Amino acid sequence: PVYLVINDGKVSIKPANHLKGKTVTEKTEKIKNDLSDSDFKVMCIGPGGENLVKYATVMFGGRAAGRCGAGAVMGSKNLLAIVVKGTNKITPAQPEEFKKAVRMTMKVVKENPNTAAFKERGTIGDMPGIDVEGDFPTKNWQSNSWGKGEEIYNYFSHNNLIKNNMCYQGCPIACGRIVQVKNGQYKTPVHEGADYESIAAFTAFVLNEDVDAAVNCTYLCNEYGIDTISAGASIAFAMECYEKDILDQNNVDGLALTWGNA
Ligand code: SF4
Structure with a gap:
């Protein structure tokens, strides 16, 4: 390598x-x-x-x-x-036109009402609404709503969230979140993560109510370099196979792959 x-x-x-x-x-x-x-x-x-x-x-x-x-x-x-x-400067082919386009785009983004919402609550702030609207990937999509979206979000914002973050200086949206799990079995260092899709994949998708475990799972996915959404979906699929006796404990290293078992 x-x-x-x-x-x-x-x-x-x-x-x-x-x-x-x-x-x-x-x-x-x-x-x-x-x-x-x-x-x-x-x-x-x-x-x-x-x-x-x-x-x-x-x-x-x-x-x-x-x-x-x-x-x-x-x-x-x-x-x-x-x-x-690199230390070279990046020079646009048409500097004035480029600046004009940037100013115009920033204005459109800043004036969009979703910008303030994403800054304040992050993408995970959509979770309660998505649950109510019926677009929440629940129990390997056996349902589209769980009824726990607000509870999960409230726990997250009181216990895991530290502050918002931006990918680069100047992003007007700053939807990123700096998070951690302070104590307990799923203690997780301060890191950037816990976007909506990632936390949904490790809560509703697998019926897991332990938000600390979900934050820890997304952290581990990032450290191992695997996609959080697909990882959660794979586990949810395996849990459904387990529920339907397509998989048993002999196939999964003795794990009890029951719904919600963090
Ligand atoms: S650049 Fe990063 S912080 Fe800004 S909106 Fe996109 S994902 Fe969010």
Whole structure:
């Protein structure tokens, strides 16, 4: 395995045996140490991509290129990370036209009522409404509503949420959330995550009412580099198979795959 370094346009390929099997955070830290420069930006796969999981992600810190298995594509090429640093300026072909387009777009985004809602409550703030409207993926879509969306959101905002966050300085929406699980069985460090789809996948989809467990699951998915939505959906599918006696404990390492069993 290797990783690719692009430093001010100069490309080099580095050996990456020491990164094999490491989580996303571990890879990111080791690469920055290797290069003795914390200014490098690291985009990497986790063990999920290395093992060619069909829904492996490419991770950039806590942000994921999450769907469609791009991480497995990198893994199939033994490419564990792409690391970039640059000092050149980016000059638009038509600077004035570009600025005008940016100003116009920012105005449209800022004036949209959803912008304030996403900033204040994040995408997970939609959960109570989605549950009521009947678009909540419940029990492997055996139902479209659970009746617990508001309860889950309230627990999350009182116990897990620390503050909102933006992917880049200047995003007017800032829908990201910085979260943690402070104590207990599912204690989870401070990280960026817990978007609506991820928490829905590990609560309603599998009938799990333990929000701390759901936050921990999404954190682990990001560290292992697998898509949160597909991971939750896979577990929900397995639980339905278990319910219908298509799977039993012998098939699943002795786990009791009952609904809601965190
Ligand atoms: S760029 Fe802004 S709106 Fe888009 S995901 Fe990041 S924080 Fe949310």
